[in-house]
Amino acid sequence: MLERKLTIFYDGACPSCVDDRNWFTRRLSRPDTVVWCDITGKDDYLKSLGIDPYLAVKELHVMDINGEIRKELDAYILLFRQVWYLRPLVWVMAISCVKVRLSRWYRKTVDRRLEGQGRMDIDK
Numbered sequence: 001m002l003e004r005k006l007t008i009f010y011d012g013a014c015p016s017c018v019d020d021r022n023w024f025t026r027r028l029s030r031p032d033t034v035v036w037c038d039i040t041g042k043d044d045y046l047k048s049l050g051i052d053p054y055l056a057v058k059e060l061h062v063m064d065i066n067g068e069i070r071k072e073l074d075a076y077i078l079l080f081r082q083v084w085y086l087r088p089l090v091w092v093m094a095i096s097c098v099k100v101r102l103s104r105w106y107r108k109t110v111d112r113r114l115e116g117q118g119r120m121d122i123d124k
Helices: 015-027 043-048 053-058 072-080 084-093 096-116
Strands: 006-010 034-038 061-063 069-071
Touching (some): 006 072, 061 072, 072 084
Parallel strands (some): 006 034
Antiparallel strands (some): 006 061
């Protein structure tokens, strides 16, 4: 039977995203069940999966083993489940009021990073 893998879409043009990918790669409980996909220059591929390329840069996207796309904190929850000692954080992150606050913080952080890199499209 072919084992399906979690596909994590990351921004290879972003040094901190590449650092995050490397950090997670070293800590995955089962690295053979995760595929990393650099989204740089892959707008058509992303669109074919129903992912807006602009949002793919602004939010982590993960395709679960059933082919469903998760984004932002739901994507991080899937990713954190892949590292045994981060799993308890998943429960906390999933609490509604915590999730809302983390989401707000996450969006501000990403916007600042993209703006600092000169990659923020202010027209969108």
